[in-house]
Amino acid sequence: MTASVTTNFKGKSYSQFRDNLAPYFMVPQICGYLRYILNSMSNLPVAPNHVVSISYTLSLADGEVADFAEADAPLVFIHGIGQTLDAFDARLEGLNVGDGFSFQLPAEEGYGMHTDEWIVELPKSVFGGDDVPADLLQLGAMLPMQDQDGNPMDGEVIEIGDDTVKMDFNHPLAGEALHFTGTILAVREATAEELDHGHVHGEGGHHH
Ligand SMILES: [Zn+2]
Numbered sequence: 768m769t770a771s772v773t774t775n776f777k778g779k780s781y782s783q784f785r786d787n788l789a790p791y792f793m794v795p796q797i798c799g800y801l802r803y804i805l806n807s808m809s810n811l812p813v814a815p816n817h818v819v820s821i822s823y824t825l826s827l828a829d830g831e832v833a834d835f836a837e838a839d840a841p842l843v844f845i846h847g848i849g850q851t852l853d854a855f856d857a858r859l860e861g862l863n864v865g866d867g868f869s870f871q872l873p874a875e876e877g878y879g880m881h882t883d884e885w886i887v888e889l890p891k892s893v894f895g896g897d898d899v900p901a902d903l904l905q906l907g908a909m910l911p912m913q914d915q916d917g918n919p920m921d922g923e924v925i926e927i928g929d930d931t932v933k934m935d936f937n938h939p940l941a942g943e944a945l946h947f948t949g950t951i952l953a954v955r956e957a958t959a960e961e962l963d964h965g966h967v968h969g970e971g972g973h974h975h
Pocket residue numbers: 961964966967968973975
């Protein structure tokens with residue numbers, strides 16, 4: 768298309784030309800609408816053992832956005848099996864595709880209260896004794912650790928002594944009220960294999 772065509776297309780002004788094209792431009796919107804209707808027609812409300820896709824924003828009391836997922840890369844999880852907070856699952860239960868949500872969880876229903884029980888002083892030998900890499904032990908560093916049962920847990924280095932290191936194993940969001948807003952994008956039944964593995968397969972989940 769040359770410049771002259773865009774200003775004068777077969778005797779019509781450009782705006783008339785553009786108006787004639789408008790129905791074609793609308794096709795992607797129509798497809799999006801049809802897809803939305805199809806999702807709605809599945810008609811499954813959010814319920815345990817269902818795979819739920821959501822967009823969401825998690826903000827804290829001071830307005831800071833702690834986490835989010837947008838519609839083109841949603842959070843996809845199996846409802847009711849502990850993949851997300853129990854209180855979070857409970858608030859979403861019964862919602863339908865297209866429904867929005869907005870609620871606040873007190874810290875007790877979120878990641879718990881900050882407690883000194885989760886602050887521990889460890890001998891430096893835990894980190895490999897004299898061979899501790901200097902850049903590993905730094906104030907504020909989050910280190911992947913294991914408890915005595917082999918469960919992984921991240922801890923933050925909060926104090927470095929001559930022989931010991933003080934670490935905080937409280938969840939980074941402990942003590943925070945959690946404000947969630949978002950939209951239910953899709954709901955389907957989890958497959959037997961997904962329930963067996965405890966995670967979602969395919970889009971938004973594991974590929975194996
Ligand atoms: Zn799997």
